[in-house]
Amino acid sequence: MLSVLKAIWAVLLHMFRPRVTVQYPEERPHIPPRWRGRIILSRDPDGEERCVACYLCAVACPVDCIALQATEDGHGRRYPEFFRINFSRCIFCGFCEEACPTYAIQLTTDFEMGEYVRQNLVYEKEHLLISGTGKYPGYNFYRVAGLSVKGKDKGQAENEEPPVDLKSLLPGRMESEQ
Amino acid sequence: MSEALRSIIIILSVIGGVMTIAAGLIWVERRLLALWQDRYGPNRVGAFGLLQVLADMIKVLTKEDWIPPFADKSVFFLTPAIIAITTLLTFAVIPFTSTILVADLNIGVLFFLAMSSLGVYSVTLAGWASASKYSLLGGLRAAAQMISYEVFMGLSLMGAVMLAGSFDLRVIVEAQRGLWYVVPQFAGFVIFFIAGVAETHRLPFDLPEAESELVAGYHSEYSGMKFGMFFVGEYIGITLISALITVLFFGGWLGPVLPPVVWFLIKTFFFIGFFILLRAALPRPRYDQLMALGWKVLLPVSLLNLAVTGGIMLAGR
Amino acid sequence: MRDAFYISAAVAFVSTLMVIIQKKVVHALLYLIISLLSVAVIFFTLGAPFAAALEVIIYAGAIMVLFVFVVMMLNLGAEAARQEKSWMSPRMWIGPSVLAAILLADMLVLLARGPAFISGGNVVGPKHVGMALFGPYLAGVELASMLLLAGLAGAYHLGRRLKKEELAERETRR
Numbered sequence: 189m190l191s192v193l194k195a196i197w198a199v200l201l202h203m204f205r206p207r208v209t210v211q212y213p214e215e216r217p218h219i220p221p222r223w224r225g226r227i228i229l230s231r232d233p234d235g236e237e238r239c240v241a242c243y244l245c246a247v248a249c250p251v252d253c254i255a256l257q258a259t260e261d262g263h264g265r266r267y268p269e270f271f272r273i274n275f276s277r278c279i280f281c282g283f284c285e286e287a288c289p290t291y292a293i294q295l296t297t298d299f300e301m302g303e304y305v306r307q308n309l310v311y312e313k314e315h316l317l318i319s320g321t322g323k324y325p326g327y328n329f330y331r332v333a334g335l336s337v338k339g340k341d342k343g344q345a346e347n348e349e350p351p352v353d354l355k356s357l358l359p360g361r362m363e364s365e366q
Numbered sequence: 367m368s369e370a371l372r373s374i375i376i377i378l379s380v381i382g383g384v385m386t387i388a389a390g391l392i393w394v395e396r397r398l399l400a401l402w403q404d405r406y407g408p409n410r411v412g413a414f415g416l417l418q419v420l421a422d423m424i425k426v427l428t429k430e431d432w433i434p435p436f437a438d439k440s441v442f443f444l445t446p447a448i449i450a451i452t453t454l455l456t457f458a459v460i461p462f463t464s465t466i467l468v469a470d471l472n473i474g475v476l477f478f479l480a481m482s483s484l485g486v487y488s489v490t491l492a493g494w495a496s497a498s499k500y501s502l503l504g505g506l507r508a509a510a511q512m513i514s515y516e517v518f519m520g521l522s523l524m525g526a527v528m529l530a531g532s533f534d535l536r537v538i539v540e541a542q543r544g545l546w547y548v549v550p551q552f553a554g555f556v557i558f559f560i561a562g563v564a565e566t567h568r569l570p571f572d573l574p575e576a577e578s579e580l581v582a583g584y585h586s587e588y589s590g591m592k593f594g595m596f597f598v599g600e601y602i603g604i605t606l607i608s609a610l611i612t613v614l615f616f617g618g619w620l621g622p623v624l625p626p627v628v629w630f631l632i633k634t635f636f637f638i639g640f641f642i643l644l645r646a647a648l649p650r651p652r653y654d655q656l657m658a659l660g661w662k663v664l665l666p667v668s669l670l671n672l673a674v675t676g677g678i679m680l681a682g683r
Numbered sequence: 684m685r686d687a688f689y690i691s692a693a694v695a696f697v698s699t700l701m702v703i704i705q706k707k708v709v710h711a712l713l714y715l716i717i718s719l720l721s722v723a724v725i726f727f728t729l730g731a732p733f734a735a736a737l738e739v740i741i742y743a744g745a746i747m748v749l750f751v752f753v754v755m756m757l758n759l760g761a762e763a764a765r766q767e768k769s770w771m772s773p774r775m776w777i778g779p780s781v782l783a784a785i786l787l788a789d790m791l792v793l794l795a796r797g798p799a800f801i802s803g804g805n806v807v808g809p810k811h812v813g814m815a816l817f818g819p820y821l822a823g824v825e826l827a828s829m830l831l832l833a834g835l836a837g838a839y840h841l842g843r844r845l846k847k848e849e850l851a852e853r854e855t856r857r
Contacts, residue, residue, distance in 0.1 A: 192648060195647045195648060196643060196644065196647045196648070198647070199402050199643065199646050199647035200402065200643060200647075202401070202402045202403065202404055203401055203402060205404050206404070207400075207404050207405055207406055208404050208405070209404075209405050209406045211406070438707075438709070440710070441709065441710070441713070471732075472732065472808065473732045473733060473736050473809070476732075476733070476736035476737070476740065476809075477736060479736070479740050479744075480723075480736050480739035480740045480743075480744060482744075483739065483740050483743070483744025483745060483748075484720075484739065484743060484744055486744065486748050487716070487748065487751070490748060490751055490752070490755070491709070491713075491751065493755075494709060494751070494755045502755065505755065506752065506755065506756070509748050509749075509751070509752045509755075510752070512748075513744075513745050513748050513749070516744070516745070520740070533809060
C-alpha cells in the first residue's frame with residue numbers, strides 16, 4: 189500500500205521535470221552523419237554516374253525495392269538504363285550501400301520524405317542521381333579498377349598497373365610485379 | 367422566470383456542461399499524462415492543442431460504423447447507449463449548488479447506485495453481443511468486477527448517509543457545513559474512491575479492456591461513434607465519480623470567498639486529475655488480486671467502518 | 684402519476700410477455716430486466732421510492748447481471764433452440780397456462796370489484812422500511828439472514844481451494 193502511494197508521489201513529481209520531447213519542425217533533432225536516410229546515386233569526380241549496373245544492390249535488398257536495367261554505352265561501359273527505388277517499401281537497412289562496389293548508391297541524412305500520393309514515393313534515376321560525389325569525394329571506380337578498351341585489356345596501357353587478382357589470398361600484385 | 371423554464375435551462379446546461387467536460391477530458395487526460403511522463407501531449411491543433419477535441423470528434427463521427435456480421439445486432443446497437451444514458455442520468459441528482467440541481471430526489475444516493483448497477487449491462491452485454499472471444503472475456507471480467515465493487519461502493523457511502531441522516535445528496539452537503547465528511551469518514555472516502563475507479567474500469571482496474579491481454583476487451587469489435595459512446599461514457603463516469611466524491615466527502619459547493627459552483631468545479635477537477643494520475647502511476651493488477659483486494663480487504667474494512675460509525679453515533683446520542 | 688403508472692404497467696406487461704416468447708435467452712433476459720425496471724417505476728408511482736431503488740439495484744442490477752453472466756458462458760445456439768422446441772408439447776404448457784388463467788381471472792374479479800390501487804398515499808421512505816424490517820418483521824429478517832449465511836458458507840465450502848492431500852484423496856476415491 190505504501191509503495192503504491194510512493195509510486196503516485198514519484199509520478200506526481202515528474203510535473204516539475206523538463207520535457208524530453210523534441211518539438212520537431214521548429215526544433216531540429218541531431219542527425220548523425222552515418223544516418224541511413226534517403227538513398228541517392230552519386231557521380232564520380234569527372235561527373236559520370238558511378239553506377240555500373242551490377243545488380244548487387246538489387247540482390248542485397250531484403251525488401252526488393254530496387255529495380256534497374258543494365259545497358260552499355262558505345263565503349264562497353266555499363267550503366268543503368270533505368271534505376272528505380274520504391275521508397276514505400278524501402279526499410280533503410282543500408283545493405284545496398286554495403287553491397288555497392290563503386291560507392292554509387294549511398295544513404296543520406298535526409299529523412300523527410302512524406303508524400304500525399306503513394307506513387308510519388310517511387311523514385312526514378314533522375315530523382316536519385318545527385319551531381320556530386322557524396323561521401324567519397326576523390327573516388328573514381330575506373331581509376332582503381334581499370335578499364336579495358338578496344339585492343340587493350342586491363343593493365344596493358346601505359347603507366348597502368350595490372351589488375352588485382354581477386355581469386356588469390358596473397359597480398360600484393362600478380363607475378364609481373366614480383 | 368417561470369419555474370418550468372428555469373428547470374429546462376438547468377437541465378440543458380447540466381447536460382451541455384457534462385458533455386463538454388467529458389469531451390474536454392480527452393484533451394485534459396492526454397495533456398496531464400504527458401505532463402507526468404515528461405512529454406507535451408497534443409499541442410498542435412489550436413491553442414495548446416485544445417482543438418484536438420474537435421479533431422477527435424470529427425474523426426470518430428466520420429469513421430466507418432461497422433457491425434460485425436456475426437454479432438447480435440440489436441444488443442450490439444443498444445449497449446453503447448446504456449453506459450452514456452445511465453451515467454448522464456445520474457447527474458440529475460448531483461447538486462452543483464444548493465439551487466443548481468435537476469432533481470432534488472430524496473433517494474439521490476440510491477439513484478446513483480441503481481444507475482451504476484445498470485451501467486454494468488452496457489459492458490457485459492457489449493462483450494457478449496460482439497461474439498468475439500476477447501470481447502466475451504472482457505465482458506465476463508467486467509460483470510464480476512463491477513458487481514463486486516458495487517457492493518462496497520454502496521457500503522462505503524452509507525457512513526456519510528448515516529452521519530447526514532438522509533439519502534438526499536443536497537442534505538448531505540448541507541450537513542457538512544461544520545466539517546467535511548472526509549475527516550470522520552476517511553476509510554469510507556478511500557474505499558469509495560477505489561470502488562469508483564473499479565466501477566468506471568479506469569486504469570489500474572481496467573481489466574475488462576486490458577489491451578495487453580484482450581485486444582480492447584469488451585469494445586474490441588466497436589468502431590465509429592459506437593466506440594465513441596463508450597469513450598465518452600467512460601469520461602462521464604470519471605466526472606460523475608469525482609463529482610460524487612466532492613458531494614459526499616468534500617462538502618460539495620461549500621467553500622469561502624469564491625462562488626459555490628466554482629468551488630464545486632475546483633474540487634471535482636481535483637479528483638478528475640487524481641484519476642488521471644492513478645493511470646499515469648500504477649500498473650494493472652492481476653484479476654484475482656483485484657477480486658481479493660475487493661472481497662478480503664475493502665469489504666471487511668467498509669463493514670467495520672459502518673459498524674464503528676453507527677456505534678459512535680449511538681454512543682453520542 | 685396515474686399516467687406514469689399505466690404506461691409502466693403496459694411496459695411491464697409487454698416486456699414480460701416478450702420474456703416468455705423470446706427464443707434467444709439473452710434477449711429474454713433483457714426483456715426481464717426491462718420488466719423489473721418498469722415494476723420499479725410502478726413502485727415509485729405507488730409512493731415507495733426506497734423499494735423502487737432497491738428493485739433496480741438488487742434485482743435489475745445485481746441478480747440479473749449474474750443471470751446474464753451465466754447465460755453468456757453457456758453458449759446456447761441453434762441446437763439448444765431446437766431442443767427447447769421439442770419440449771414445448773401441449774402436455775407441457777397446458778398445466779401452467781391453466782394456473783395462469785386462474786390468476787388472471789382472480790385479478791380481473793378484484794379489478795371489477797372496487798378501487799384498483801391507492802396512489803399518492805403516504806410515501807414509504809427508507810426509515811419506514813428499516814423500522815418495519817427491524818420491528819414487526821424482525822423474525823423474518825433474522826431467518827432470511829441465517830439462510831443467506833448458510834448459503835454463503837456453503838458457497839465458500841464448494842469454492843475453496845483444495846490442499847494437495849485432499850486433492851490426492853479425492854482422486855483415489857474416484
